[in-house]
Amino acid sequence: MIGRTLGHYRIIEKIGAGGMGEVYLARDERLQRDVAIKILPAGTLADETARARFRKEALALSRLNHPNIATVHDFDTSDGVDFLVMEYIRGVTLNERLTQGPLPEKDVIRLGTQLAEGLEAGHKEHVIHRDIKPGNIRVTLDGRAKILDFGLAKVVRPAGETAIADSLSETGTVGTLPYMAPEQVRGRQVDARTDIWALGTVLYEMATGRRPFLENDAFRLGTAILESAAPSPRALNHRIPPELERIILKTLEKEPARRYGSAAALLSDLRRLDETDSRGTTPGAKTRAWRTAATMALAAALALAGGGYWLRRAGSSPGALPGKIMIAVLPFENLSDNPKEDYFADGLTEETIAQLGELQPSRLGVIARTSAMRYKHTHETVDQIGRQLNVSYVLEGSIRLADQRVRVTAQLIQVSDQTHLWAESYERPLSHVLRIQSEVAQRVTQSLAVELLPSQRAGLTNTREVDPEAYETYLLGRNELRKQSREGIQKAIEYFQKAIQEDPQDARAQAALSEAYWAGSTYYVAPLDVMPKAKAAALRSLELDDNLADAHASLGNVLLFFDWDWPGSEREFRRALALNPSLPDAHMGYADYLATLGKFDESIAQVRQAYALDPVSPSVRPEALWIYLFSGRSEDFIEQCKKLIDLEPESGIAYALLAQAYAQTGRSSEAADAASRATHLGNAPVVLITAAAALARAARPGEARRLLDAGLAQATQRYVCRFNAAAAYAQLGETERAFESLDAAFLQRSD
Numbered sequence: 001m002i003g004r005t006l007g008h009y010r011i012i013e014k015i016g017a018g019g020m021g022e023v024y025l026a027r028d029e030r031l032q033r034d035v036a037i038k039i040l041p042a043g044t045l046a047d048e049t050a051r052a053r054f055r056k057e058a059l060a061l062s063r064l065n066h067p068n069i070a071t072v073h074d075f076d077t078s079d080g081v082d083f084l085v086m087e088y089i090r091g092v093t094l095n096e097r098l099t100q101g102p103l104p105e106k107d108v109i110r111l112g113t114q115l116a117e118g119l120e121a122g123h124k125e126h127v128i129h130r131d132i133k134p135g136n137i138r139v140t141l142d143g144r145a146k147i148l149d150f151g152l153a154k155v156v157r158p159a160g161e162t163a164i165a166d167s168l169s170e171t172g173t174v175g176t177l178p179y180m181a182p183e184q185v186r187g188r189q190v191d192a193r194t195d196i197w198a199l200g201t202v203l204y205e206m207a208t209g210r211r212p213f214l215e216n217d218a219f220r221l222g223t224a225i226l227e228s229a230a231p232s233p234r235a236l237n238h239r240i241p242p243e244l245e246r247i248i249l250k251t252l253e254k255e256p257a258r259r260y261g262s263a264a265a266l267l268s269d270l271r272r273l274d275e276t277d278s279r280g281t282t283p284g285a286k287t288r289a290w291r292t293a294a295t296m297a298l299a300a301a302l303a304l305a306g307g308g309y310w311l312r313r314a315g316s317s318p319g320a321l322p323g324k325i326m327i328a329v330l331p332f333e334n335l336s337d338n339p340k341e342d343y344f345a346d347g348l349t350e351e352t353i354a355q356l357g358e359l360q361p362s363r364l365g366v367i368a369r370t371s372a373m374r375y376k377h378t379h380e381t382v383d384q385i386g387r388q389l390n391v392s393y394v395l396e397g398s399i400r401l402a403d404q405r406v407r408v409t410a411q412l413i414q415v416s417d418q419t420h421l422w423a424e425s426y427e428r429p430l431s432h433v434l435r436i437q438s439e440v441a442q443r444v445t446q447s448l449a450v451e452l453l454p455s456q457r458a459g460l461t462n463t464r465e466v467d468p469e470a471y472e473t474y475l476l477g478r479n480e481l482r483k484q485s486r487e488g489i490q491k492a493i494e495y496f497q498k499a500i501q502e503d504p505q506d507a508r509a510q511a512a513l514s515e516a517y518w519a520g521s522t523y524y525v526a527p528l529d530v531m532p533k534a535k536a537a538a539l540r541s542l543e544l545d546d547n548l549a550d551a552h553a554s555l556g557n558v559l560l561f562f563d564w565d566w567p568g569s570e571r572e573f574r575r576a577l578a579l580n581p582s583l584p585d586a587h588m589g590y591a592d593y594l595a596t597l598g599k600f601d602e603s604i605a606q607v608r609q610a611y612a613l614d615p616v617s618p619s620v621r622p623e624a625l626w627i628y629l630f631s632g633r634s635e636d637f638i639e640q641c642k643k644l645i646d647l648e649p650e651s652g653i654a655y656a657l658l659a660q661a662y663a664q665t666g667r668s669s670e671a672a673d674a675a676s677r678a679t680h681l682g683n684a685p686v687v688l689i690t691a692a693a694a695l696a697r698a699a700r701p702g703e704a705r706r707l708l709d710a711g712l713a714q715a716t717q718r719y720v721c722r723f724n725a726a727a728a729y730a731q732l733g734e735t736e737r738a739f740e741s742l743d744a745a746f747l748q749r750s751d
Contacts, residue, residue, distance in 0.1 A: 001039065002427055005029075006078040009037055009085065013426055013439070025088060035073060036089075038149075040082040051082070058084060061150060064125055068118030070138070070148045089146050092446035094134035094202070099414065099421060100448070102209035102237055105244065112203050113270045114145040119199060119263035122150050123192045130190060132198035133179040134205065177221055178211050182254050185222050193256040196266055200251025200259075207244065208236040212252060226254070243273050324365035325448050326391040329353045331376040332408070333398040345399050346373065346482070347475030348408070348437070351508075352395070355441045357582030358549060364445065366582040367391060370617035373482070386415030389615055393421075395444060404430050404468060410440045430468040470502035474509045481516050484619075486524045486718075492516045510541035511551035518557050526719040527749040531562035549580035556589045560596065561751035569593050584610040584620045591627060600631040618648040625657045637661045652682035659694035668698035675703075685711040689724040696731035704732060723750045 001011045001024055009026040015036070016023040026037040045051040058075040065071060074085035094111070097103065103111070115137065122129060129136075129150050136148045175184055181197035184190055204212045212230035215221040230252050233245045247269050253259045260266040329352050334345040350369045357366040367389050375385055382394050397410035411423035424443060426436045477495030480488045496513035499506060517534035535558040541551035556572030559565040570593055576586035591606035607624045614620050621644040628637040641658035644651055655678035662671035675691040675698075688711035696704035708728045714720055726741035 006037065006081060006083055007076050009035065009083075011037065014424065026085075028085075034088040036070075036086045038084040038086060040084070045082050051077070054082075061127065064122055064127060064150055066118055066121040068114045068145055068147060069121060069150050070146050086148075087146075089138045089140055089148075090442075091138050091140040091146075094137040094139055094145070094206070096421065096446060096448075097139055098134055098205060098209065103206045105207075105239060105241065108203060108206045108244065109270060109274045110143075111139070111145045111206065112199070113267065113274060115147060115199055115202070116263050116267040116270055118145070118147045118150075119192070119195050120267055122147075123195070123263055128190060128192060129195050129198070130184075131175045131179070132195055132202060133176050134202060135176075137202065177218060177225075178213065180225060181256070182226050183256060185225050191256070192262060193259050196251050196260050196263060197256075199263075199266070200248055203248045203251065204230065204233060207240050207248065208233050210236065241273075247273065325363060325393065326365045326367070326389075327356065327393040327395060327444070327448075328367040328372055328385065328389045328391045329356065329369075330378075330385070330394055330396040331373055332396075335398045335400040336402065338401075341401055343475055343479035344401060344472065346376075347478050348399055348433070349373070350478055352437055352440060353582075354550070354580070355437055356395075356444060357580040358547070359441055359445055364448070364582075365613065368582070368584045368614035368617065368619070370482075370584075370619040371614045374616055382413050382415055382418050390612070391415060393448065395440075397440075401430070406430050406433055406436065408436050408440065410443075412444055430471070431465045433471060434466055466506070467503040470499045470506060470509070473499040473502060474506065474512065477509075477512060477516070481512065481519065484519065486520075489516055489520045489524065493520070505544060507541045507544035507548055507551070510537050510544065511548050511554060514538040514541060514554040514558075515550060518554055524719060527562055527751065531558055531749065534558050535562070547579055549576040549583050549586060552576035552579065553583060553586040553589050556586075556593070560589065560593050562749050566593070566597070581609075582613055584614040587613070588620045588623050592623070595627045595630060600627070600633075603627055604631065604636075616647065618644055618651060618654075621647070622651070622653050622657075625654070629657060629660060634661055634665045638665070650681055652678045652684065652687040653690065654678075655681065656687045656690040656694065659691055660697075663694040663697035668700075671695070671698040672700060672703075675707075679707060683710070683714075685714050685718070685720040686724060687711075689720070689728055693724065693728040693731050696728055701732055704728065708732075719748075721745065721750050722748055 001022070002013055004011050006026075008030045009028055012025045012027060012034075014022060015025050021038045021040045024037045024039065026035050027033075028035050045054055055075055058072060062072040062074075070089055071087040072084060073087065076083060076085070102108075115132075119129065119132075127150060129147065131149065132147070138146045138148055140146060175198075177185070179198045179201045181190070181194045184194055184197075201212060213221055213224040213228065215224050230249065233248055234240045234242070247266070251259055251266065260269075329349055332345040332349045332352075334342045336344075349372065353366055353369045353372065356364065371389060378385070380388075385394060386392070392415055394413045394415060395410060396413065397408060399409075400407045405427060406429075407425065407427040409423070409425045412421045413419070414421055424440075426439060428436055473495050477492045477499060480495060481492035482488075493513065493516045496509050496516060499509040500513065503509070514534045514537035517530040517537065520530055534554060538551050538555035538558065541548055542555065545551075552572045553576040556569045556576060559572060560569035563569075569589075573586055573590035573593055576583060577590065580586065587606045587610035591603045591610070594600075594603035594606060604627065607620075607627060610620045610624070621640070625637070625640055625644065628640050631637075638658065638661040641654055641661055644654040645658070648654065655674045659671045659674035659678060662668075662674055671694050675695050678687050678691045681687070688707045692704040692707035692711065695701075695707065708725065712720060712725060722741045722744035726738045726745060729735075729738035729741055
């Protein structure tokens, strides 16, 4: 259906399915608005008589105009397809909200009140819903409950049943078994009290995190609904006030006559409970307050009695970011015919990570691309990956490119039990690829019940079209930049420059160009040659889009390491972290800033944040090692060097710095071994000269001078940081040469 036009409705994507048909997001081309299209199952309307009767029923449903009911706009037929047009509601289903467990008491009361208001409005029009369940309730972005498919459970029979009901009050067992009232299970006549039972089941689930009857077998479940009493909600969640429990259990009375006689009666009790609760006089409120105080006192006593144990337990998972839902985006699989198009799948992965990181910084933490990319073509299970990355959710997917169109399939998986929270496919012209990224990101936040700010929602909906050729060039540049080699960085710069020529308004390409210049200045290119270019690209990026965290982080690095503008760099790093706290490079840049001022405790706290977001990648760790070196924390320094070696056994700089650490602590023999290992792994100047400084401190001046000379000899072909040379000369006791090297480093603008 995607891409087809039904009447004046253009189908965009599939957003749901069930016994009553498939639901699609569509664009009303006439009124220029998004709508939901429900495609009725084939054969539902077998003849014109049935179609006329259905039209009559649909007209009755369209009269339900209430803030807590999804509106039916239209019913039509096009090219043999029968469909209903309904209000499109942005938000999450209550089912998705409940994946996180029971809701707070105030939310149960608030949403329950809104749902009762919706039922009351429907019942006044003599319409019974018949299928109230969390999947048929949507919670909007501003927290309002909307009932979907009001009355359709009877109007539209499940596939295979062609008869259409003559009356909305006719008997019949349509609905969803776990939420069916006893009379519904028996196939008897249903009325408003049937909906009240279903709403009571929903209230029970919101309050406790589970349904009242859990049997998996249909026969046993039906028997439990007919014969068993629901367990006490307060036995499952002691925070539920007695009055709310009483209301819930009254909705679940087996005999309809013992339930609330109307939605209005239920609504009256919920409103009364809400009012008393807001005044703080709910029955049991004082008891709950006393229990809370007692619990806090007990917790304090336990902390004092066994403080060391409890603190160790609390700190046993250093990768956890307090108060955040942690998610990893695994590398998207390339399903295109051309394996060379892996760069596109990897680029889309990276872009999705960046977008998720910027969506709701206070609630959502996203593992960095460098750690995520290590799972490309992995055979490890979701459970293993979740434990290694310390995440609760994993997003995985695939892409296929063909004929200037891109098809993306994505699925969100809960790590704890490997359940799929949702899976969707999106197909668009390549120029609309940013819209796919935004829709995937929005679907993730909806599934995790992460509320977005209005500006964030606007950013997801107002995506620009891209020049396909420029976008592919940009992704090729990102692919080269990921290699972090001298040749890769140079190729990346060329690709980004070409992408900017093809699309001068692309702020992301400008930010990436700045990042590439900055990356080259670390080990390969003199800062004087590239840092002004990095600054210009970052400023241009922010001129186009001031909300790009990457560009702020890149500008912060330039201001810190090249302009020596401390206040300016702090401002940029703070801005980057406000926009995307999941950006390890921003944490590392801010850590460098703090270390520059000698604030090592705060600096290392930022380093640990970077580690938590990038736990299995060596990308941020070499930079962090210099902070540990200058902090003078020798044992921590040794430990961090070893961790980097575990992640990247072929890292020459890790061994060179480990040699420094051993030399600092007087372990000369181990320093010499580490220096030897470093120089066998590579001959980059920074490795050779850092190892030379370690050997000089370990009283091996001959070997130190040989390595120092070898490193400096490369200055005719590439950048050699003179600060490292000054450190080596100082250890050798050659003070004049050390000062000469420091003068040279100053003129180089050495970082």
